[in-house]
Amino acid sequence: MTCEDLHKLLREFVGNELVVESRTTVEVHIAGCPHCGTLVQSYTHVVRIARALPKTRPLPAAFEARLRAMLEPELKDE
Amino acid sequence: MVEPPPEKLTPELVFREYAPRIYNIARRMLGNDADAEDVTQDVLLQVVRKLDTFRGDAQIATWLHRVTVNAALAHRQKRANRQKHENPESDDDLLGSGGSITPGKKWNVGPEETVLAAEQAGIIEKAIEQLPEPFRDVYVLADVEELPNTEIAEMLGLSLAAVKSRLHRARLRMRDLLAPHFEGKVTS
Known part of the structure; x- marks a missing residue:
C-alpha cells in the first residue's frame, strides 16, 4: 500500500467502514509510515471534536424574548 | 420497569x-x-x-x-x-481537487479526549465558519449533528458519493484550519 492508497481509504478507515483485510493493510502501512500515522491521528481528532461540540446551547436572551413575544398566541394555546 | x-x-x-x-x-x-x-x-x-x-x-x-x-x-x-453572486456550478471546486494532503505534525491530544474547553470549542466553531458553504453543510450535518449520510444526501439533494466526498474534503480542510491550534501543543 502507498500513502496515496491510504489517502483514498482514509474516510472509510476512520469511519470503520473497511472490510477486515483492507483495514489490516491500512494498519500495517500506518505502523511503518509516520506521515500517514500523523494524518490518521489528526483526521480522527477532527471527527471526534465535531461530535464533542454542544448540539444545543441556550438561545441568545434578547432573541428568545423576541421569539416568545412573536409566538405568544401559540404558546398560550395549550 | x-x-x-x-x-x-x-x-x-x-x-x-x-x-x-x-x-x-x-x-x-x-x-x-x-x-x-x-x-x-x-x-x-x-x-x-x-x-x-x-x-x-x-x-x-x-x-x-x-x-x-x-x-x-x-x-x-x-x-x-x-x-447576485450565486455560483452553484463551482461548489465542488471551492476546496480544490481534494488531492493534496499536507503531511502536518502529530497533534498532542489524548486518544479518547472528547471534552472540549470553551476556548477549544470557540476555535472549532470559527474553523467551521471558514468552510465553504457546501462543505460546511455536510460537515455540520454529518460530524456535528451525526446524521446518517443517506439522510444528508436526501436533505441536500446530493448523491451519497457527493456527500462522502464533500465530508472527506471538509474534514481535511478542518484539519488544516485547526492544525496551528493542536499541533505540538500539550492539552490537559
Missing part, C-alpha cells in the same frame, strides 16, 4: 426543547446570528402550527432537522440572489 408516559407535545415544550437545537443548526450552517434567528422563527412557526400532526418526539425531531435544513438553504439562496 414501566416506562413513564411520553410528555404531551405542547407549543411551550417544543419551544423549550427544540428552539435551541434549530437555532444551533441554522447558526452553524449560515454562519451568522441574524440569519439563524430568521430561520429559527420560520421553523418554529411551522412546527407549532402543525403540532397536532405529530405523534411523538422521535417523529418531530426528524422532521425538524429536515425543515431546518430546508429553511436554512432557502434563506441562503435568497441572500445569494440579493447579492
Whole structure:
C-alpha cells in the first residue's frame, strides 16, 4: 500500500467502514509510515471534536424574548 | 420497569426543547446570528402550527432537522440572489481537487479526549465558519449533528458519493484550519 492508497481509504478507515483485510493493510502501512500515522491521528481528532461540540446551547436572551413575544398566541394555546 | 408516559407535545415544550437545537443548526450552517434567528422563527412557526400532526418526539425531531435544513438553504439562496453572486456550478471546486494532503505534525491530544474547553470549542466553531458553504453543510450535518449520510444526501439533494466526498474534503480542510491550534501543543 502507498500513502496515496491510504489517502483514498482514509474516510472509510476512520469511519470503520473497511472490510477486515483492507483495514489490516491500512494498519500495517500506518505502523511503518509516520506521515500517514500523523494524518490518521489528526483526521480522527477532527471527527471526534465535531461530535464533542454542544448540539444545543441556550438561545441568545434578547432573541428568545423576541421569539416568545412573536409566538405568544401559540404558546398560550395549550 | 414501566416506562413513564411520553410528555404531551405542547407549543411551550417544543419551544423549550427544540428552539435551541434549530437555532444551533441554522447558526452553524449560515454562519451568522441574524440569519439563524430568521430561520429559527420560520421553523418554529411551522412546527407549532402543525403540532397536532405529530405523534411523538422521535417523529418531530426528524422532521425538524429536515425543515431546518430546508429553511436554512432557502434563506441562503435568497441572500445569494440579493447579492447576485450565486455560483452553484463551482461548489465542488471551492476546496480544490481534494488531492493534496499536507503531511502536518502529530497533534498532542489524548486518544479518547472528547471534552472540549470553551476556548477549544470557540476555535472549532470559527474553523467551521471558514468552510465553504457546501462543505460546511455536510460537515455540520454529518460530524456535528451525526446524521446518517443517506439522510444528508436526501436533505441536500446530493448523491451519497457527493456527500462522502464533500465530508472527506471538509474534514481535511478542518484539519488544516485547526492544525496551528493542536499541533505540538500539550492539552490537559
